[in-house]
Amino acid sequence: MLSPAREFTRETMVQLRDDGGLRLAVVADTHSAPHPDAHRWLRDVRPDAILHAGDIGDVAVLDGLAKVAPVIAVRGNIDARRQDLADRITVDVRSREQTVFRLLLLHIGVNGPRIRADARRHAEACGAQLLVCGHSHVPFIGKDRGLTVFNPGSVGPRRFRLPIVFGVLEIIAGSLHMRHVDCETGEVWTPDTANA
Numbered sequence: 001m002l003s004p005a006r007e008f009t010r011e012t013m014v015q016l017r018d019d020g021g022l023r024l025a026v027v028a029d030t031h032s033a034p035h036p037d038a039h040r041w042l043r044d045v046r047p048d049a050i051l052h053a054g055d056i057g058d059v060a061v062l063d064g065l066a067k068v069a070p071v072i073a074v075r076g077n078i079d080a081r082r083q084d085l086a087d088r089i090t091v092d093v094r095s096r097e098q099t100v101f102r103l104l105l106l107h108i109g110v111n112g113p114r115i116r117a118d119a120r121r122h123a124e125a126c127g128a129q130l131l132v133c134g135h136s137h138v139p140f141i142g143k144d145r146g147l148t149v150f151n152p153g154s155v156g157p158r159r160f161r162l163p164i165v166f167g168v169l170e171i172i173a174g175s176l177h178m179r180h181v182d183c184e185t186g187e188v189w190t191p192d193t194a195n196a
Helices: 038-045 060-066 117-126
Strands: 009-015 022-027 049-052 071-073 088-095 098-106 130-132 140-144 147-151 165-172 175-182
Touching: 009 022, 022 038, 038 060, 038 165, 049 060, 060 071, 098 117, 147 165
Parallel strands: 009 088, 022 049, 049 071, 098 130, 130 147
Antiparallel strands: 022 165, 088 098, 140 147, 165 175
């Protein structure tokens, strides 16, 4: 068993499809209760894999997600320490034997729009170009001092007036595209649609 203070990082990879594309669904903050339509919209996205950025709650949530696509998950601050659940995961996106880009998946990565110092250190140490995190329940795509940040928002119980959304990272023709999907409608969510 891990000591309560010890954090650990794991490495994994995902392979581009033969057509050079890749689609990753990104969820976070399920808190044991993903939105009832989340699996439906995730299946519609047809992800090659699902990233879970922590605060899973009941680990049975991961079993449900695995029925949609393979799952790569990190521990959040509400999750118990387990040998099979890392605090951080470095994910290499590969084309055959070459890494196309590297992302760092963790739970707490930002304070507002700024990357936390510890998250930046981890991202720089592993050479990540993209930081994927959860925790705030706020969907966010941004850049801080050259490092891109993606927070999928929360697919779990609503917090305050925040949307219930998940994210999609997609490589198309060598370019990375990011978006959020509204769990209540299945439509692309943007901050502008929140007040429409």
